[in-house]
Amino acid sequence: MTKLQERNRAGLKLLRTGGGTRGLLSAEGHRAGQGGTLRAAVFGINDGLVSNISLVMGVAGAGTDSRFVLLAGLSGLLAGAFSMAAGEYVSMSAQREVFEAQIAFEQRELADDPQGELAELTQIYRAKGLPEAQAATLAASMMADPRIALDTHAREELGLDPDELGSPWGAAFSSFGAFVVGAIIPVIPYIIFGNPTAFWASVLLSALALFIVGVLLTTFTGRNWLYSGLRMMLIGTLAAGVTYLVGRLIGVSVTG
Template sequence: MNPVPARKYTDSLQTEVDASYLYGRIAAAEEVPAIARLFQELGEIEQEHAEKMQQRLKQDGHDISLPPPSWRARVLDRLGKILGYGYVIGVLMDTEKSIAVAQLSLKEKSNIAPSGDEVNHVRILQTLLNNKSKVTGEHISRIEGKHRSIGGNALRAAVLGANDGLVSNMSLVMGVAGATNGGSGVLLAGLAGLLAGALSMALGEWISVKSSQELYERQMALEMLEIETNPEGELRELALIYIAKGLPEEQAHQMAATAMSDPKRAHDILVKEELGINRDELEGSAWEAAIASFLLFAVGAVLPVIPFFYTSGNSAIIQSLVFSTLGLFIIGAAITLFTGKSVWYSGARQVLFGLAAAAITFFIGKWIGVSLAG
């Protein structure tokens, strides 16, 4: 049996420990006992995986203790308490995929045949559907709704919005600073860039949310019309949906008939299953989304402008770069909540790309300024 590099094993070990910890925290916060038991069981299985990895490490001569939950896992837990654990479930979906890949890779390098259980946790919905005795269709919908609402979560929007504001306005400020040697015009340009960019982001977000809501509402109205005008066809569609989920054909038709006896209930099911619409997305305010986008963009965009309020010239340029570098690193560190990468790697990468953009616009501005002066 070939020894496995300790670093790769310990990285996977930390991932397993974090997943176990987060599943346990989600279970503790879950109000529905059946769903809480599911997450508790998933956490126990991840803990078993971690212990087996630890044993394997010892066999390879690496005496490593089980690590505590990482800072990333603890931050995600705190965010779950504030924003709801739906976001954390989405992160765990991605984590499960990385765990499966890591397990298969390690087993391949160690000449161990896959057992088939490496991908058991990749899809929580599949686990729910295979455990119908404990979890009802209502509970399945609850988890599915949480999962589908992950894509537009507020945390990701906050980080990306601040990043857009910082990078775009820093590039603008450095371009004007290069052309004017950090003169008074930089402040005006920076504030104009902040306002224009924030307004553009807000308008774009308002249009996006409003148009999505209007589209969903129209699709839902059409679905209700189909139920009223062609109940037999909708009954067959609903039965096929249940069959696709793994239910026996006879049971699927019975459940479909029961659902169709109540048009509102049938409509709710078809809206979610056939159209893939999460009703929570219809409850969001387009104005709230627009205001949030404006503020988040402005938070990032104001950083490179701050020094030009009280100084100018090279001093302001240097301070602007310092503020922007700190902001870029913090944003890069925040991105690790989504990616799981090293804070230093992600932060340094963000700083590198941001400063590269600033350098390009600075030297272009310098060239333009020299050309105009000449």
């Protein structure tokens, strides 16, 4: 591995861990396929749910007309979904650019130093446990076709699948959708009812949804479903309780 590759790889690691859950998830989604996609969806739904419950409860706490709560809830839904989609798009594009740069660099190396690259691939097969002669034959046949050579180096050396570098638009759309699914839940009662029914229906529906998301998370964590469900419900309720109180205080100071 050359200096530039090392730097690229270090940069990539930063990108994956530095982007918070979002960056991490998209990187994992890219590698883990379906499992990663499902996990990203559950976290996206959770994001939408917690952020919009908090928003709805904050506005509801101020004792405003239920139509304003509905307006705030729908705005919060769109604002959050666009923000998630934009963040996911940028993060996935950056990741893709790093991968493409790595592959382009590999392509230059293959052109500039085919003997060195042949030796490198032989070493990789040796490390996988093939005997010297077999490793050399296999590496030589992989190197015969430039396209196969590049594809093989990308997979074996960089650990990348050149056909699956991640789609920025796909990531943007799916995170938008997941956020909307979560964020619409506390808003639904306000579409149907007025106060005070809408408020209590929103609290109950949100608490139930938080519990379900907590239970869904056990698919990946393997933890006890009741514990996970209740913990998620507690976290979401705390967040919503804080914004409700803030809304109440501001509502009182404005009207009183």
